[in-house]
Amino acid sequence: MKRFTRMAGRLCRLVSIVSVLLLSQHALAAGTDAGTTVANQAQVDYDVGGAPQTFILSDPSGNSVPGAGSGALTTDFVVDNRVDFTLVESGLLTHTDVTPGETDAFIQFTLTNTGNSTQDWRLVFTSLTSADPDVDGLADTDVDMSNIRVFVDNDADGLEIGTDLDFVDELPEDGSVDIYIVADAAVTLVNGDVANMDIEAITADSGGVGALGADTTDDFGSADTAGVDVVFAEGGALGDGRLNAQDGFTVSSASLTITKTSTLISDPFNNTTNPKAIPGAVVEYVVTVANGGAQDATNVIVSDTLSADIDLVSDAFGTDEVVIDNDGTVTNCTEEADADVCEFTAGALTVGVAAPAAGLDVLAGTTMTVTFRVTIL
Amino acid sequence: MKNLLCFLVLAGSVFAAPLASAQESGHLNVKTVVQKEEVITDAQGQVQKRLVDAAKVVPGDEVVYTVTFRNISSEPAENVVITNPLPEEMSYVEGSAFGPGAEILFSVDGSHFAYPAELIVTENGAQRPAVADDFTHIRWVMTSEINAGAQGLARFRARLN
Numbered sequence: 001m002k003r004f005t006r007m008a009g010r011l012c013r014l015v016s017i018v019s020v021l022l023l024s025q026h027a028l029a030a031g032t033d034a035g036t037t038v039a040n041q042a043q044v045d046y047d048v049g050g051a052p053q054t055f056i057l058s059d060p061s062g063n064s065v066p067g068a069g070s071g072a073l074t075t076d077f078v079v080d081n082r083v084d085f086t087l088v089e090s091g092l093l094t095h096t097d098v099t100p101g102e103t104d105a106f107i108q109f110t111l112t113n114t115g116n117s118t119q120d121w122r123l124v125f126t127s128l129t130s131a132d133p134d135v136d137g138l139a140d141t142d143v144d145m146s147n148i149r150v151f152v153d154n155d156a157d158g159l160e161i162g163t164d165l166d167f168v169d170e171l172p173e174d175g176s177v178d179i180y181i182v183a184d185a186a187v188t189l190v191n192g193d194v195a196n197m198d199i200e201a202i203t204a205d206s207g208g209v210g211a212l213g214a215d216t217t218d219d220f221g222s223a224d225t226a227g228v229d230v231v232f233a234e235g236g237a238l239g240d241g242r243l244n245a246q247d248g249f250t251v252s253s254a255s256l257t258i259t260k261t262s263t264l265i266s267d268p269f270n271n272t273t274n275p276k277a278i279p280g281a282v283v284e285y286v287v288t289v290a291n292g293g294a295q296d297a298t299n300v301i302v303s304d305t306l307s308a309d310i311d312l313v314s315d316a317f318g319t320d321e322v323v324i325d326n327d328g329t330v331t332n333c334t335e336e337a338d339a340d341v342c343e344f345t346a347g348a349l350t351v352g353v354a355a356p357a358a359g360l361d362v363l364a365g366t367t368m369t370v371t372f373r374v375t376i377l
Numbered sequence: 378m379k380n381l382l383c384f385l386v387l388a389g390s391v392f393a394a395p396l397a398s399a400q401e402s403g404h405l406n407v408k409t410v411v412q413k414e415e416v417i418t419d420a421q422g423q424v425q426k427r428l429v430d431a432a433k434v435v436p437g438d439e440v441v442y443t444v445t446f447r448n449i450s451s452e453p454a455e456n457v458v459i460t461n462p463l464p465e466e467m468s469y470v471e472g473s474a475f476g477p478g479a480e481i482l483f484s485v486d487g488s489h490f491a492y493p494a495e496l497i498v499t500e501n502g503a504q505r506p507a508v509a510d511d512f513t514h515i516r517w518v519m520t521s522e523i524n525a526g527a528q529g530l531a532r533f534r535a536r537l538n
Contacts, residue, residue, distance in 0.1 A: 031436020032466045032538050038434075042444040042461040042531070044407050046454040046523075053454075058409035058444055066403040075409040075442070079466070079537060082435030116436050224432050225411075231435045 030173035034081040034117035035228050039074035080229040083216060084115040087201045087243040090178065095136050095194065095250040098145075098185040099295060104161055105145075105183060107247040111168055111201055112176040115233070120204040120213045121168035123150050125181055128196035128246070135246040140196040145183035145249055150199070153178040167212045168201065181247070189251040191293040196248035203232070203241035216241055254364065255293030256300070261286050265373065279376050282313060287351075287370040291362040299359040301352035302370050310374040312344050321373075322351060327366035404450035405457075405523070412441045436537050439470055444531040448523045457519040459531045462487065463512060466538050471509035473534035479517035483507070490516045 032038070042058040054066035063072035091108030098105040113119060127144040128135065151164035154171075159180050168177055181197055189195075207213030218230050218241070232241045266272045267281035275281055287304065291297050306312065312335060317323050320332035322342045333351075335344035341357045343350045351370045352360040362368050412428040419425055431440050444461060448454050459476075463469055474481045482490040485498055485507050496507035517531040 034435075036466060038464045038466045038537065040409060040411065040442055040461065040464050040467075042407065042409050042442075042459050044405055044446055044457060044459050046405065046457040048404055048450070048452050048454055050455070053403060056403045056405050056407050058407040060408065060410060062406045062408035062445075064402040064404075064406040064449055066401075072407075075411050077411050077431040077434055077440065080433050080435045082437070225430055229433045231433055233435065 030114055031116045032079045034079055036079040037076050038079060039076050041074045077225050078228060080231055081117045082115050082231050082233050083203050083241050084233045086112045086114060087245045089245055089247045095138055095248045097252040098249045099253055100185055100189045100251060101187040103184045105185060105249060106180045107197060109179040109199055109245050110176055111179060113171045113173055116173055118170055118172045118206045120207050122202040122204050122212060123167055124200045125150055126198045128198055135196040135248045138194045138248060141194045143189055143193045143195050145195045146186050147184040149182045151180045151182060170206055170209055185251060191251055191253040191255045193251035194248055196246060198244055198246050200242055200244045252294040254291050254295045254297035256297055257290045259288045277376060281376045282373055284371060284373045288367060289362055290367040291364055294364055296364050297362045299354060300362050303348060303350050305348040306374060309377050311377055312349060313373040313375055316373040323371040326368040404448060404454050405446050406449050407446045409442060409444050414441060434537055439534050439536050441534050445528060447528040448525050451525045453522040453524045455522045457523050459517040461515050463535060467535035468538055469509045469512045470534035470536055474515050476517040476531040478521055479519050482516045482518060483512045484514040485511045487514050
């Protein structure tokens, strides 16, 4: 018997080691799985009158029958469901820039299941207002994005608009999933507009693959030792199984302002000395285009239809009629329809002709001036 | 636990036959209960702790295991030793083992029992002193005999991993 026990002990230790190794494979940060039965049993060895007696195993209601076959039960409890998770802004950790008219712009969040059970999460988004706290240091300007949708990358293959589900599906312990709010920016939005968004994740029961379970409820009061109860512990405190996170969109666009000034250059009698605006006098116009926005303006075209009382001065600047100063880069061009960006036809001056020339770009924060001269008829 | 369960499985065939028919009582009655400590504030605003059913236990929670043993025979029981393997899912809470009239020893392998300071763990080929997390078994060695009708208690706390 002794030998058998020793042998069994050795074999069991080996089995135990293997079990421990196997167990540690899924004994992750989230802890012991909900539903696990934890069993415990004490053994008492003793002598009577100097003679060793057969050991006695403990039982929840007491046992006095010696030996392993006494039928004594282990003292058990069932591990309950500790609902715990985090929800944070992810991807771009600042606001996402959108241009007016842009479709399918997105902000990103990550939900991580730090509890000990597979769960679903229902998602609810809200467009915030200027009355809400700032998000990423930016105040909402009381504009909203349109066509707002939620997609969850449950299959971990990136955002698939229109295909991904709009809830967190069967997220296992220690699993993370990316959540996207996808929206369109109306063309009416202007540079500097901020649309802040809130997303709320509400813990739901595991509803099977592809199906959202019912909201998980705290069964406090009906807790028992044998069943799986629910404890909301998100954020490390007793809670309600709900967490919120915020992110937002910033409208980034070009913002052009245009001004025109005139200066008398000369008249036929006074020449350049104190000239008067009389027929034959030469006037210089400067059209200024300033981009005060955050984005470059491309294909800028400046058109100026001259009054019938004035006419463009030919060869005002050497052999050219127009001087373009684009943020310090000066180019001249001619009134003829040729390879440059200027053309004067039927009393209208057009600067920014794109073909065969390259069109004009006014970069964010820069200014372009167009200078030309006319004669008073 | 594993050891014991395994022992049960391996030994069952040997023990079951003779004992199943006998079912004779030994000298001691042994009972284990699992409870949870609940902190309540009473009507006088006093904070009190009490042990309640381990109804809600989630990872990180502590439970209290209490082993009670009573001598139901007419003779004293000598050399009484209570051994409790720690459940796989639980970690011993340092300093929590308690037992009146008992010397409390620990083991990291289920075979060698000693005071905590004397236990060594070999990890990645290097030896280090054992910590509470390493303990696999707790043993209460009663320093005096348990007389007929007398009762003893062994208690410890464990945290659910």
